[in-house]
Amino acid sequence: xxxxxxxxxxLFVIAAGVALFASAGTLAIFTFWxxxxxxxxxxxxxxxxxxxxxxxxxxxxxxxxxxxxxRLFTLVVFAHWIVAGLDRGRFHWSDSVPxxxxxxxxxxxxxxxxxxxxxxAVNRFFSSVVRIQNDRGQYVVDAGPYAVIRxxxxxxxILILLASGVALGxxxxxxxxxxxxxxFLLYRAITEDRxxxxxxxxxxDYAARVRWRLLPGLW
Numbered sequence: 353x354x355x356x357x358x359x360x361x362x363l364f365v366i367a368a369g370v371a372l373f374a375s376a377g378t379l380a381i382f383t384f385w386x387x388x389x390x391x392x393x394x395x396x397x398x399x400x401x402x403x404x405x406x407x408x409x410x411x412x413x414x415x416x417x418x419x420x421x422x423r424l425f426t427l428v429v430f431a432h433w434i435v436a437g438l439d440r441g442r443f444h445w446s447d448s449v450p451x452x453x454x455x456x457x458x459x460x461x462x463x464x465x466x467x468x469x470x471x472x473a474v475n476r477f478f479s480s481v482v483r484i485q486n487d488r489g490q491y492v493v494d495a496g497p498y499a500v501i502r503x504x505x506x507x508x509x510i511l512i513l514l515a516s517g518v519a520l521g522x523x524x525x526x527x528x529x530x531x532x533x534x535x536f537l538l539y540r541a542i543t544e545d546r547x548x549x550x551x552x553x554x555x556x557d558y559a560a561r562v563r564w565r566l567l568p569g570l571w
Contacts, residue, residue, distance in 0.1 A: 357411060361395045371433040372520070376441025383454050384440075387519055390458065394465045401469070403476045405488065413481040421536070422480060428532045432517055436525035446523035457518035464511030471497050471504040478505055482544045484551045492554040494561070500568060502559060506541040507566045510534065541565060 368391060372384045398407065412418070440447045449457075472478045474496035477485050484490060497504035513533050517526030545565060548555040565571055 357407065358399065360411070361399070365392050365395060367430070368433060371430050372437045373441075375434045375437030377437075378441050381440055381521075383458065383519060383521055384437075386458055387461070387516075390462045390465065394469065397469055398472075402472050406472060406476045406478060409485070409488065410478070410480045413479050414483060414485075414487070419481060425533060425536060428529060431532075432525040432529035433520075435528055436517060436520035436522040439522040439524050440520065447521050449518055449521045449523060454519055454521050457515040460511055460515035461519045464508045464515060467497060467504055467511065468508035471508065474498065482540065482547055484547065490552065492552060492558045494558055499562065501564045501566055502545060502562050503541050503565050506537050506544075509537050510566070513537070 365388065369384075369388050372388070373379055373381075376384070439445050475493040475498065477488060477490045477493065479485060501507060513529050514526075517523070517529055545559070549559060
């Protein structure tokens, strides 16, 4: 991986910390530190364990800049960090999340990232955009979590986003990120499944074997 990738990842973690603590006006929010520690650990694990080609694809899909939708998605994530900081540190609009629930949400947050890392470890075609990667020799992956659900990455993303604001202790931040991002993830999951069934050889047979897209027994 180029040095710029490590620099970019480091700056992203620092920016997350600045968004949280600067908006809060204090460094004395313990759950923010745990949250950032999990976030940083995930990034380190990604560089240590994941295929470098996959990381390049995720940062620059097909060698191009990420599309506008993904950049807007990133802005929503930053916005919910800022709202959480303002809520917890300054204005206390909705910072009544019980400590036990914050702790549980941190566990769910970490578990969501663990699921995402597992999916990326077995699927080197886990792109950040919907596309058939003929340039990378894409084929159907049915190992690991893909043996149970067809889109573990989106399931992981939903877990992470639903837990994030709660882990940070802000109901407002939870509502913001859920309302602005969950429809996007569900739309992406549906769109990607249709594209894969139409264009990726063998995917229809895989979909017949693995019925569930996101949640076994429901959908």
